Amino acid sequence: MKAGKYSVKELFVNRYVQQIIIPEIQRDYVWAEEQVIGLLNSIKKDFESFLTVQVPRIETIDNDLETAFESFYKKRNNGSNIGFIYAYNDDQYSGNYFLIDGQQRITTIFLMLLVLASKNESLNEKFKKTYLTDGFLKLDYKVRESAHHFLQQFTALALSSNTDFTNQNWYYSNKYDSDTTIKSLIENFQSIQEYYENNLPNNLEAFYKYIEEYVEFWYFDTNISEQGEELYIYMNARGEQMQANENIKADLLSKLDTTEEKNKYGKLWEDWQDYFWVNKDDNENADKGFNTFLSWCQLLKSIENRYQNNNELTTDEIENFADIIRGKQSINIKQTNVEIFDIEKYFKTVVFYFDEYFKETQFKTIYINLINKKWLSGNLSQIDHFRLLPFLYFIKKHCIYDKQSFDVIDLIRLNRLLYNLRLDETIGKTAATQSIYSIKFLNELSVDFKFDDILSFENEYKSIFNAEEVLKLSVVQTSKDKDEKEQIRTAFGIAEDHHLLRGKIAHLIYITREINAHKFNISVFEKLWSKYAGFLENENSIKSELIPYNSFIQLGNRIKIYDDWFKREHILNMLKEFYAYNGAYASFIANKQQAFLSNYKNLTELKEEEMPKEQLYIYYLLSLKLNYNWDWSKGKNIGVYYGEKELNSIFNRKLYFQHYNTQWHDNELRIVDIQKNEIKDADFETLLKQLQNA
Numbered sequence: 001m002k003a004g005k006y007s008v009k010e011l012f013v014n015r016y017v018q019q020i021i022i023p024e025i026q027r028d029y030v031w032a033e034e035q036v037i038g039l040l041n042s043i044k045k046d047f048e049s050f051l052t053v054q055v056p057r058i059e060t061i062d063n064d065l066e067t068a069f070e071s072f073y074k075k076r077n078n079g080s081n082i083g084f085i086y087a088y089n090d091d092q093y094s095g096n097y098f099l100i101d102g103q104q105r106i107t108t109i110f111l112m113l114l115v116l117a118s119k120n121e122s123l124n125e126k127f128k129k130t131y132l133t134d135g136f137l138k139l140d141y142k143v144r145e146s147a148h149h150f151l152q153q154f155t156a157l158a159l160s161s162n163t164d165f166t167n168q169n170w171y172y173s174n175k176y177d178s179d180t181t182i183k184s185l186i187e188n189f190q191s192i193q194e195y196y197e198n199n200l201p202n203n204l205e206a207f208y209k210y211i212e213e214y215v216e217f218w219y220f221d222t223n224i225s226e227q228g229e230e231l232y233i234y235m236n237a238r239g240e241q242m243q244a245n246e247n248i249k250a251d252l253l254s255k256l257d258t259t260e261e262k263n264k265y266g267k268l269w270e271d272w273q274d275y276f277w278v279n280k281d282d283n284e285n286a287d288k289g290f291n292t293f294l295s296w297c298q299l300l301k302s303i304e305n306r307y308q309n310n311n312e313l314t315t316d317e318i319e320n321f322a323d324i325i326r327g328k329q330s331i332n333i334k335q336t337n338v339e340i341f342d343i344e345k346y347f348k349t350v351v352f353y354f355d356e357y358f359k360e361t362q363f364k365t366i367y368i369n370l371i372n373k374k375w376l377s378g379n380l381s382q383i384d385h386f387r388l389l390p391f392l393y394f395i396k397k398h399c400i401y402d403k404q405s406f407d408v409i410d411l412i413r414l415n416r417l418l419y420n421l422r423l424d425e426t427i428g429k430t431a432a433t434q435s436i437y438s439i440k441f442l443n444e445l446s447v448d449f450k451f452d453d454i455l456s457f458e459n460e461y462k463s464i465f466n467a468e469e470v471l472k473l474s475v476v477q478t479s480k481d482k483d484e485k486e487q488i489r490t491a492f493g494i495a496e497d498h499h500l501l502r503g504k505i506a507h508l509i510y511i512t513r514e515i516n517a518h519k520f521n522i523s524v525f526e527k528l529w530s531k532y533a534g535f536l537e538n539e540n541s542i543k544s545e546l547i548p549y550n551s552f553i554q555l556g557n558r559i560k561i562y563d564d565w566f567k568r569e570h571i572l573n574m575l576k577e578f579y580a581y582n583g584a585y586a587s588f589i590a591n592k593q594q595a596f597l598s599n600y601k602n603l604t605e606l607k608e609e610e611m612p613k614e615q616l617y618i619y620y621l622l623s624l625k626l627n628y629n630w631d632w633s634k635g636k637n638i639g640v641y642y643g644e645k646e647l648n649s650i651f652n653r654k655l656y657f658q659h660y661n662t663q664w665h666d667n668e669l670r671i672v673d674i675q676k677n678e679i680k681d682a683d684f685e686t687l688l689k690q691l692q693n694a
Contacts, residue, residue, distance in 0.1 A: 018095030100266030366493030
């Protein structure tokens with residue numbers, strides 16, 4: 001049987017094929033309801049499209065030609081392709097083809113047809129003619145003898161419209177109840193029945209015919225190594241695309257010497273695909289995730305090859321490798337000499353990282369977000385590769401997945417370092433390149449490296465060891481107490497994770513030292529962070545209190561907030577004051593407001609205020625007093641109108657203020673709310689007295 005595209009019927013009605021056999025080496029039939037219904041939905045959707053397609057007319061008087069063209073057109077444009085089927089035949093068993101990949105799909109298709117045949121007498125007869133020969137099924141399970149016997153009896157009973165499979169004298173409960181294949185056959189038959197009850201097409205025979213003749217797959221015989229390339233050429237000649245992982249699989253399996261190896265790795269390949277199916281997230285199938293995994297194998301094996309030959313990576317090589325992450329280079333397993341045995345090891349690495357190692361990271365808040373399982377779907381950015389690939393490389397290099405015991409804590413701490421660096425501007429702009437440099441860095445680490453010693457690489461990897469990270473690592477390294485080191489790491493991690501700070505906390509370390517006689521003290525830092533977190537939790541409030549100061553800048557008729565407003569001089573001075581203050585945030589802020597208004601002796605002096613930022617801040621204070629909304633969501637910056645406008649102003653110099661984000665243009669809705677309302681002198685008098693006398 002030659003390589004190529006076949007329909008389901010063409011597989012079973014084929015002069016070369018007497019029986020399709022699932023051999024002993026193969027795993028059980030294990031598809032769950034989700035996968036079965038997923039395949040059903042996909043085929044039914046294609047069938048519905050098939051029914052409504054408009055076939056172009058061809059000028060001919062030959063009806064047979066017209067019919068053939070219609071069939072060809074529909075098959076080409078509205079068929080349903082279920083991927084690749086791999087099998088081999090043995091000269092000793094002429095006509096028997098042994099499946100090594102595709103048994104889950106073929107068995108599920110068989111069940112779909114069987115359920116339809118059990119509902120319709122005409123289809124019942126068609127099924128028997130196509131899928132039985134002299135009373136024997138053309139699909140046979142040899143995984144276990146019990147599965148072989150059950151499938152025969154099961155099919156015959158279903159065709160007699162009796163689905164009480166477990167209440168038969170031939171049903172051996174002590175054997176069959178624990179047989180995974182048998183349980184799946186029964187459960188999936190019932191799932192398909194239930195599906196048809198709610199979604200059964202009006203024309204059963206048309207749907208049955210569609211499954212037989214228009215559900216197609218690519219067949220590949222692993223006995224014939226040349227078929228891999230022949231099949232690839234054939235598909236391209238027909239303008240069809242082959243999934244990258246299927247082409248790679250065909251090539252790799254053809255290189256194996258024995259049937260036993262082909263069986264083993266054919267089964268393993270399907271296990272690998274199943275893993276990515278389970279982790280496909282919102283993807284339609286596992287292909288994107290699995291192809292991405294293969295690209296990791298190619299990249300990491302290429303780098304591994306360089307180091308095994310004692311070669312350092314050149315700048316050009318680093319950029320070439322980075323292009324794989326950027327998607328500028330496609331998968332080329334042949335070029336990198338990746339063997340199926342390598343892919344097996346990388347798969348073990350991935351499972352270890354996303355399953356066992358992932359669990360180890362969940363013991364502390366600052367580590368729980370280090371790994372994102374959605375990466376397995378193939379939906380990951382360049383910065384995600386920066387966080388992931390160095391660790392896959394390290395785990396594979398040292399075969400950590402095979403170690404009985406391995407203390408992962410230092411690796412987790414290193415994971416945390418790269419997690420924090422994801423927010424660094426330099427890393428972000430060159431993430432693909434930095435991914436390769438990070439692999440290069442981890443390649444230099446021994447399997448038992450200590451995280452506290454990695455500062456010795458500071459001069460070689462400047463992008464990783466930037467000033468911020470060196471400062472934090474130095475602080476931890478200075479401590480001689482193991483528990484205190486972990487306390488410092490935890491406190492730093494909590495602060496780094498605040499959405500405003502984006503991993504940058506050097507200013508807090510410097511203030512800690514300033515408060516504590518130029519020495520770092522973890523208790524001082526923790527108290528300082530508690531106070532600072534109080535500021536940041538009241539973001540709109542503290543931002544408003546900064547209006548008159550250097551967190552905002554006035555440029556012409558614009559008052560703009562600095563992006564780093566939360567760590568500019570005035571707020572840090574406030575933080576130092578708040579650190580020494582024993583009261584609550586509200587009373588501290590009230591004192592600051594009082595200090596500001598004490599600059600004005602009376603209402604007359606206040607009205608003489610001309611500076612836009614000071615006027616704006618006074619309007620903010622008055623808004624609090626009168627319960628007017630002050631809504632920073634209208635825009636983080638403020639535009640200033642000079643001159644008369646149909647709005648209220650209490651000041652002698654008439655200014656009017658409007659929120660905006662990036663572009664300022666006249667927008668009545670964004671005017672600060674208080675200037676849309678009547679402002680009375682008495683309100684200002686009350687505000688002044690209230691705060692001045694507080």
